[in-house]
Amino acid sequence: MITITYLHSNPGFFLFGVFLFGLIVGSFLNVVIYRLPLMLKREWKCDCIDFLSDEFKSEKYKLPSCIDEKAFNLSVPRSRCPSCGHKITALENIPIISWLALRAKCSKCQTKISARYPSIELITALLSLLVAYHFGVQWYTLATLLLTWALIALTMIDFDTQLLPDNISLPFLWLGILVSLIHISPIPIENSIIGAMLGYMSLWSIYQLFKLVTGKEGMGFGDFKLLALLGAWLGWQALPLILLLSALVGAIVGISLIIFMGRDKSIPIPFGPYLASAGFISLLWGEEIKQFYFQTMGL
Ligand SMILES: [Zn+2]
Structure with missing residues (x-):
């Protein structure tokens, strides 16, 4: 060494x-x-x-x-x-x-x-x-570099084609669990597995509910797999922050596209890029953001 x-x-x-x-x-x-x-x-x-x-x-x-x-x-x-x-x-x-x-x-x-x-x-x-x-x-840096590159590819592919290929999402989901299993990642293996499960199921439930109420499909299955991937890498505790951040960034970008660029409201906006960016932000500064939030809320 x-x-x-x-x-x-x-x-x-x-x-x-x-x-x-x-x-x-x-x-x-x-x-x-x-x-x-x-x-x-x-x-x-x-x-x-x-x-x-x-x-x-x-x-x-x-x-x-x-x-x-x-x-x-x-x-x-x-x-x-x-x-x-x-x-x-x-x-x-x-x-x-x-x-x-x-x-x-x-x-x-x-x-x-x-x-x-x-x-x-x-x-x-x-x-x-x-x-x-x-x-x-450290070895964890190498792992997170691989994750970062995968997120860049997924972001751009979803942006271009509204696809989040399984060929990237699934291997990286398993890799996230593996780096926890062999203790390269600071995330305990239980948190990683539960993160993958909850990541998938939370968006899947929202999708089913949305479909039931509006009859439309608001997201794709690629989005569930991407959140499962992020849950596997960051642990289930990071999921609320990831969802909150992606909704926030997505709303800001989406609304400004409609207002300033005159984008048609009916054109679907891919959710993957927001999930991926939110995941990346949480990976680097998740703890700081949570602490800042609890401090300002006086908790
Ligand atoms: Zn030429």
């Missing part, structure tokens, strides 16, 4: 390392955020075709085949310019720096490259730095 001792005595080196690594992870998250929903949709389409071709075997329906579609996953095919198809070289793929060096344009066709890509890289690096600074050199 020479490395850990070295990192302890060189906190600056540790933080700088985490920041740089955060940039690289941010670059990977850009790929996940863009490709994972497309991969899922292709998979669903294939499942539908498989199911229907069994169902209508004897009929004359001609269903499209999904076998000959080219491989598409997180590593294949290589990233290309969406306008001209120019393959992005390793040099053009350095987080932030390449975007600046290319002046936000494709090197071949000069089409603008969105500022969103370097922004996600920078945000990932900054949040990683914050987590590393907050928790210091």
Whole structure:
């Protein structure tokens, strides 16, 4: 454990390392955020075709085949310019720096490259730095870094597509219970398991009640799983604060979108980004917020 001792005595080196690594992870998250929903949709389409071709075997329906579609996953095919198809070289793929060096344009066709890509890289690096600074050199920091990256991916995917993929939510839910079980996390295992259960069931009950009263679906099942994930990582005691914070942030953002941007009230606003941000805030400052609240309430 020479490395850990070295990192302890060189906190600056540790933080700088985490920041740089955060940039690289941010670059990977850009790929996940863009490709994972497309991969899922292709998979669903294939499942539908498989199911229907069994169902209508004897009929004359001609269903499209999904076998000959080219491989598409997180590593294949290589990233290309969406306008001209120019393959992005390793040099053009350095987080932030390449975007600046290319002046936000494709090197071949000069089409603008969105500022969103370097922004996600920078945000990932900054949040990683914050987590590393907050928790210091310990295994729990590594675990919470993984959680932070998962939350960034879920936030952006839900924002773009209104999906919270199980491929991210479920493994991270189990990971949250695991880090409690092996005592990397300060959360006792009972609190983590009850957190996962209550997280899922609380939103599920609200959903059923809302559906019963209004006949509409106010949330998706992805939201229940995301709150279960947060409950597993932060323990059931954190759930009220997470729900309160996400409702608060959600209401502020939602109302200002309707008032200032003229957003149609009937367009559903994804709840995942608010849950994820509230979870992240509670992870870092949950105790401080609770203490502040009890103090101001004179309790
Ligand atoms: Zn191009």
